Amino acid sequence: xxxxxxxxxxxxxxxxxxxxxxxxxxxxxxxxxxxxxxxxxxxxxxxxxxxxxxxxxxxxxxxxxxxxxxxxxxxxxxxxxxxxxxxxxxxxxxxxxxxxxxxxxxxxxxxxxxxxxxxxxxxxxxxxxxxxxxxxxxxxxxxxxxxxxxxxxxxxxxxxxxxxxxxxxxxxxxxxxxxxxxxxxxxxxxxxxxxxxxxxxxxxxxxxxxxxxxxxxxxxxxxxxxxxxxxxxxxxxxxxxxxxxxxxxxxxxxxxxxxxxxxxxxxxxxxxxxxxxxxxxxxxxxxxxxxxxxxxxxxxxxxxxxxxxxxxxxxxxxxxxxxxxxxxxxxxxxxxxxxxxxxxxxxxxxxx
Amino acid sequence: xxxxxxxxxxxxxxxxxxxxxxxxxxxxxxxxxxxxxxxxxxxxxxxxxxxxxxxxxxxxxxxxxxxxxxxxxxxxxxxxxxxxxxxxxxxxxxxxxxxxxxxxxxxxxxxxxxxxxxxxxxxxxxxxxxxxxxxxxxxxxxxxxxxxxxxxxxxxxxxxxxxxxxxxxxxxxxxxxxxxxxxxxxxxxxxxxxxxxxxxxxxxxxxxxxxxxxxxxxxxxxxxxxxxxxxxxxxxxxxxxxxxxxxxxxxxxxxxxxxxxxxxxxxxxxxxxxxxxxxxxxxxxxxxxxxxxxxxxxxxxxxxxxxxxxxxxxxxxxxxxxxxxxxxxxxxxxxxxxxxxxxxxxxxxxxx
DNA sequence: AGTTCTTGCACCATCGATTGTGCAAACAAG
DNA sequence: CTTGTTTGCACAATCGATGGTGCAAGAACT
Numbered sequence: 001x002x003x004x005x006x007x008x009x010x011x012x013x014x015x016x017x018x019x020x021x022x023x024x025x026x027x028x029x030x031x032x033x034x035x036x037x038x039x040x041x042x043x044x045x046x047x048x049x050x051x052x053x054x055x056x057x058x059x060x061x062x063x064x065x066x067x068x069x070x071x072x073x074x075x076x077x078x079x080x081x082x083x084x085x086x087x088x089x090x091x092x093x094x095x096x097x098x099x100x101x102x103x104x105x106x107x108x109x110x111x112x113x114x115x116x117x118x119x120x121x122x123x124x125x126x127x128x129x130x131x132x133x134x135x136x137x138x139x140x141x142x143x144x145x146x147x148x149x150x151x152x153x154x155x156x157x158x159x160x161x162x163x164x165x166x167x168x169x170x171x172x173x174x175x176x177x178x179x180x181x182x183x184x185x186x187x188x189x190x191x192x193x194x195x196x197x198x199x200x201x202x203x204x205x206x207x208x209x210x211x212x213x214x215x216x217x218x219x220x221x222x223x224x225x226x227x228x229x230x231x232x233x234x235x236x237x238x239x240x241x242x243x244x245x246x247x248x249x250x251x252x253x254x255x256x257x258x259x260x261x262x263x264x265x266x267x268x269x270x271x272x273x274x275x276x277x278x279x280x281x282x283x284x285x286x287x288x289x290x291x292x293x294x295x296x297x298x299x300x301x302x303x304x305x306x307x308x309x310x311x312x313x314x315x316x317x318x319x320x321x322x323x324x325x326x327x328x329x330x331x332x333x334x335x336x337x338x339x340x341x342x343x344x345x346x347x348x349x350x351x352x
Numbered sequence: 353x354x355x356x357x358x359x360x361x362x363x364x365x366x367x368x369x370x371x372x373x374x375x376x377x378x379x380x381x382x383x384x385x386x387x388x389x390x391x392x393x394x395x396x397x398x399x400x401x402x403x404x405x406x407x408x409x410x411x412x413x414x415x416x417x418x419x420x421x422x423x424x425x426x427x428x429x430x431x432x433x434x435x436x437x438x439x440x441x442x443x444x445x446x447x448x449x450x451x452x453x454x455x456x457x458x459x460x461x462x463x464x465x466x467x468x469x470x471x472x473x474x475x476x477x478x479x480x481x482x483x484x485x486x487x488x489x490x491x492x493x494x495x496x497x498x499x500x501x502x503x504x505x506x507x508x509x510x511x512x513x514x515x516x517x518x519x520x521x522x523x524x525x526x527x528x529x530x531x532x533x534x535x536x537x538x539x540x541x542x543x544x545x546x547x548x549x550x551x552x553x554x555x556x557x558x559x560x561x562x563x564x565x566x567x568x569x570x571x572x573x574x575x576x577x578x579x580x581x582x583x584x585x586x587x588x589x590x591x592x593x594x595x596x597x598x599x600x601x602x603x604x605x606x607x608x609x610x611x612x613x614x615x616x617x618x619x620x621x622x623x624x625x626x627x628x629x630x631x632x633x634x635x636x637x638x639x640x641x642x643x644x645x646x647x648x649x650x651x652x653x654x655x656x657x658x659x660x661x662x663x664x665x666x667x668x669x670x671x672x673x674x675x676x677x678x679x680x681x682x683x684x685x686x687x688x689x690x691x692x693x694x695x696x697x698x699x700x701x702x703x704x
Numbered sequence: 705a706g707t708t709c710t711t712g713c714a715c716c717a718t719c720g721a722t723t724g725t726g727c728a729a730a731c732a733a734g
Numbered sequence: 735c736t737t738g739t740t741t742g743c744a745c746a747a748t749c750g751a752t753g754g755t756g757c758a759a760g761a762a763c764t
Contacts, residue, residue, distance in 0.1 A: 008499055011751065022750085023715080023751090030751085030752080037710090057751070058751070059475045060476065063719090065719050065750080066752065078697065079456075080440070081437070088456075092458060105453075121453075122408070123408045123411045124421075148359075235698065262697060265697075268692040276690070292620070297647070338624055338628070340624045342588075362719095362721085364720075372743075373745075374722095376742090376744075379722085379723090379743095388742085389742055410719085411721095413719070417748070418721080418722065
């Protein structure tokens with residue numbers, strides 16, 4: 001349907017209707033009217049006209065003039081993941097509460113795509129950019145820097161501006177230790193029975209691996225290299241790694257440290273092809289939290305990263321006058337099996 | 353750090369550098385230069401200057417002039433959910449492939465918030481709006497209509513413009529039938545042993561319930577009213593409903609039709625407070641797909657809605673010259689227990 | 705009454721890109 | 735050499751909001 005809408009009202013329309021000048025109308029409607037010594041009665045008239053004509057400012061025009069847009073960007077690897085989508089959810093709430101408009105875009109963990117996406121956002125004159133889980137944060141930094149855009153890293157650190165990330169080393173330690181303790185009753189774990197799958201050569205994975213190895217050494221006395229299998233993040237690569245191990249040994253390791261829920265999906269794909277009974281003695285630790293995963297038929301210990309904490313901290317740091325490129329660590333939380341935590345969803349009104 | 357970036361280059365900068373007029377520069381860089389009979393060599397010069405100075409057009413200026421922005425909006429209830437976040441992911445890919453910029457925003461299933469959010473998006477002169485899962489699609493319609501904005505409904509239908517939704521009646525039937533069949537071996541199900549939990553008085557829930565009741569009648573010969581418990585979408589309301597039932601009967605119904613993964617989380621919360629062994633004879637059908645839920649210790653049959661199909665159809669319909677406010681049904685898919693399907697994630701490059 | 709403030713607002717340039725129009729120079733036709 | 739045509743581009747208005755500057759009318763004061 002060729003939308004029959006009348007054109008939106010502008011300050012010029014209201015200026016004619018009210019008999020004032022456009023600048024007066026503008027001042028009244030953007031709140032600077034006191035500074036301009038507009039009479040209360042004039043302001044009142046204009047406000048009521050704006051109301052009845054459903055006036056809303058054209059943000060492109062305002063943004064053009066003021067070279068600000070009211071848009072705040074969040075650059076994600078993907079939407080389709082519980083961790084990142086809860087980032088989006090939390091981010092949105094923060095931005096909204098500042099009276100601005102969130103714009104969330106994903107860039108598929110591809111450095112080129114990341115830069116291109118940042119450039120696109122910049123062409124819309126966004127006011128700030130939160131760079132989350134970027135493969136190449138410093139590459140995005142260059143683009144932002146050239147445009148004079150405030151920005152900050154989340155989840156994966158860069159070296160040029162502040163970063164707010166999970167304490168992956170501590171998280172890795174906690175998770176590894178929890179997996180090992182889980183076996184204390186059923187029979188002690190040998191070093192070669194505890195494997196780490198997933199992740200790649202990024203800061204988060206490296207730190208988790210470092211924590212994993214440290215705790216293995218401390219508690220199991222050894223830490224063979226072959227127990228580290230950084231298969232990337234794609235579920236199918238993880239699946240292939242599990243298949244390969246299974247093909248070779250006829251079973252999985254009893255203890256698994258899985259680097260993310262996405263990698264965990266790879267484990268599920270592997271399991272779909274094998275009878276359920278093969279995995280009774282399994283303990284999985286997963287560096288991510290998902291309520292359904294927490295109730296699987298084998299013990300699943302999970303790490304929940306403090307998304308709210310990270311976003312809050314990031315908003316705090318980005319406002320600083322002279323932010324140093326340091327790394328702010330946020331503590332994650334260990335989640336025992338069969339735990340259904342509440343989340344951002346619980347803030348929903350459910351009108352019945 | 354007070355970003356030290358130089359101002360971005362404009363067509364005026366390039367006009368000075370190239371010795372051409374701003375309009376010539378503009379024409380060259382936006383592709384209309386042939387129409388304006390600009391010499392190839394002039395165009396070449398300007399293009400190379402644009403390249404070396406990293407020129408990108410200011411979209412606010414362009415949008416102001418042309419009253420288009422290149423932004424396409426998606427209004428979601430929430431991000432933090434597998435179904436909706438895969439909507440976002442799929443939507444984004446489609447928009448990107450059209451050379452435009454996606455802007456995804458959530459409105460918490462709140463009609464007022466929905467309208468306000470639509471108005472905000474309109475103030476940025478977005479070019480089209482996809483309204484997904486809105487509580488009050490026709491309310492949002494009014495806002496769009498008044499602004500002359502093309503829009504379309506997804507997931508929950510409105511009456512004023514076309515809607516693309518899942519065939520919830522058929523999905524409800526498929527899922528109900530699958531649950532019932534699941535009991536054929538272990539002992540036939542009585543009508544009062546199959547309950548539906550979750551959802552509220554929206555089109556999707558009504559259709560699913562209609563399908564549920566029809567199949568129950570056909571296969572079990574009866575369909576008591578008390579077996580329908582539309583507890584809303586909030587996980588905790590669902591939990592309370594399960595607690596109430598459990599308190600009264602000392603067990604859960606053997607067959608559960610859960611209206612969404614969010615409601616399913618309510619079931620998990622309930623289960624977290626009860627020993628695992630109580631739920632061995634349980635079969636759950638969930639109207640949503642989640643790979644982890646699919647591998648729970650009891651059979652979970654799921655419905656996967658065809659997100660790609662819905663988004664594609666929506667893009668097709670929204671381009672139509674005179675779209676009628678009809679409803680386009682997209683078939684969902686039944687997913688047997690212990691199934692790990694691939695999704696949008698698998699399109700990810702995983703650079704190693 | 706004349707001077708100085710204060711009040712209340714209008715005027716206008718500006719942000720950067722788009723686009724309708726106009727017009728010289730180059731070229732072709734007669 | 736004159737008249738028409740085409741080529742190649744410059745000019746200027748425009749989109750809607752912002753904010754610096756200027757100025758008339760009224761109030762206050764000597």
